[in-house]
Amino acid sequence: MHQTREQLDVQAKEILGKFSYDTITMKERMGIPAQEMPAQDPAVRVCNMEEVAIGYTENQVRVEALRCLQCKNRPCVQGCPVSIDIPGFIAKAAAGDFASAISILKDSSLLPSICGRVCPQEVQCQLTCTVGKAKKDIDQAVAIGRIERFCADWARENNAEPAMEIAPATGKKVAIVGSGPAGVTAAADVRRAGHEVVMFEALHKAGGVLVYGIPEFRLPKAIVQKELDNLTAMGVDIELDFLVGRTRKIHDLMDVDGFDAVFVGSGAGLPRFMGIPGENLVGVFSANEYLTRSNLMKAYDHENAQTPLFHSKKVAVFGGGNVAMDAARTAKRLGADEVYIVYRRTEEEMPARKEEVHHAKEEGIKFLMLHAPVEIVGDEKGKVAGVKLITCELGEPDASGRRRPVEIQGSEKIYDFDSVVVSIGNSSNPLIKQTTPEIEVNKWGNFIVDEETCQTSMKGVFAGGDIVLGAATVILAMGQGRKAAKAINDYLAAL
């Protein structure tokens, strides 16, 4: 049953009345039920682009924070890529001291309002949470991400963001290539050390994947904009419409324009396709294109947007990651009657976050598991008319540890579809490596960097995020941005 935010708040208020923060016992903490995230009713939200998860109420966040046992060994902190003092900020949240909570969060994470929404907490901090372990259910772990989100939203809405201290000007200049999560984090940390920072973005809007990729209903763009405004307020100069490699090469930035160091966080690059027949038919899109049209270009707003959208009725999304879920849920909101996730393994092996899969199901997305695309079939006008799928079964585990899908010969069948969104990852963008041969890349074209410093093989050039990791997550990109910034600050100090 769908419960409204008001209903959930009443329940939380009741629980809160029973305990005092100073006297609550461990046993009592363990007995408090996990707080459900209030969400828009699925039937309503498939008709809008607004955020699905509405966010805890103050009562809810305090109740959820009371569930934290304040473990001495802090297993959650080890699970966090940027080592946030999780018990610390949660204790403040439980006491209702959100100003202190945000200040602890901001010590380690520049973008808690974004991480609270898009981090895969269930495989990071919440995976190692003692409460979840004791209850043998990951869903019973303390909802660290939701508490983080509340504190960050509270700070934003109450203009209570801690001021960033900036060291006196050093006279050194750093270029940040790309304005996604890796770039934003690196830019902030380098700027804090007193260096002049210019961030270069190829698109006409900054934010990278946070703006073109992740949909509004999962990450409102106003929140991203606020973080970028904070960066500008710190004195970071953001140059839009500037493609490093074409508008200016890294050499020129360093040799001619006076940049002392460069951080490359240029992102994922080219969408991958499967190489099956029919992939270039009309109605086949990469998830990047599909999402960029809707998110960055705002094509979901038919009245105002000038970027057109393909009118789909029955959509097949190939892939099982978070991007596939985003594409499927976007398709539904754009008016498709039926949307299928087509995945060659089972739900168990799907890389998407459980919460995303759950939301997708609630919204009526159908899951066609153990099916692999063999061909996309076109009509006489070159448009998608169907998809030929082969049934798979699970075999032995492969290098990734997941059981390998094995095709069952002769099981091919054609299913009717009028559109296909291919969401099987990205390969790296060739541009910077073409124009800057000194930067060593691996066989997939990803930059090779020192694990500790994120330094590339070119002096003064550092890199992080998807250009190094392949397709990863926002928080891992931020973690690398932070590491690289520290190394850049050290490098510049030694110059």
Add this chain to the structure above:
Amino acid sequence: MNKILYKKQLSQNVFSMVLEAPLIARERKPGQFIIVQLGGDFGERIPLTIADADAEKGTISLIIQAVGVTTLRLVNLNVGEYVANVLGPLGHPTPIKKYGKVIGVGGGIGVAPLHPVVQALKAIGNEVKIVIGARSKELIVMEKELRVIDPDLTIVTDDGSYGKKALVTEPLKEACETWKPDLAIAMGPPIMMKFCAATTRPFNVHTLVSLNTIMIDGTGMCGGCRVNVGDETKFVCVDGPDFDGHLVDWDNMMLRLGTYRAQEQEADHRCRVGLNK
């Protein structure tokens, strides 16, 4: 923000424009293109070829045919106003080297991007012959500039209102038979490039074409611009825009260009209605 320094109407819906864009002017080479977005949350991104550039003045020139919402809005901007977002130069430059005899074929406003390419080829010692064509006389652009490169420039029009009444493929075929070029370069509407490639194929004349497909970011990220070239899928923005015309799957490319035709026609209608107010 890129200031408009010059604008001239060349025909009913063809305009010449010069923009301030110092970084692009300095870096661009013949064959490259830009992406334009006119600002705000809702403007689309469209690729446009660069007709010419002046690195010293820091300007680029464009020849724009107003055919869709964004190009219509663009040509309605005036000197002194700004184009909000211009990204470039994008794509690989056309390889400028000594081929021997080169025939350049331009159709419609495809003549504009052809100009810097043939100019550069001539400058390094290639023998250059040029054929330009359009539906009718008023759609012939840059004749004077091209005549500097090839004084015997051939002009054809569909309706015979200027030059010879023919398609560009006719003089192209003649040249293949008698002049025997080492390289052909075709720039213009897809259908024209398709038939130019078909014309040169029997003569085994290597034929470069410059593709202008649907794009969003122009940096490789969206993959909307992909075309079949030989047995491979190529991205026009990062692998092109120049390809071997004999290997391009023209029919598929033209179908893909029509992906949004219904929506575009509706939008174009709305836009023109708005402009006439």
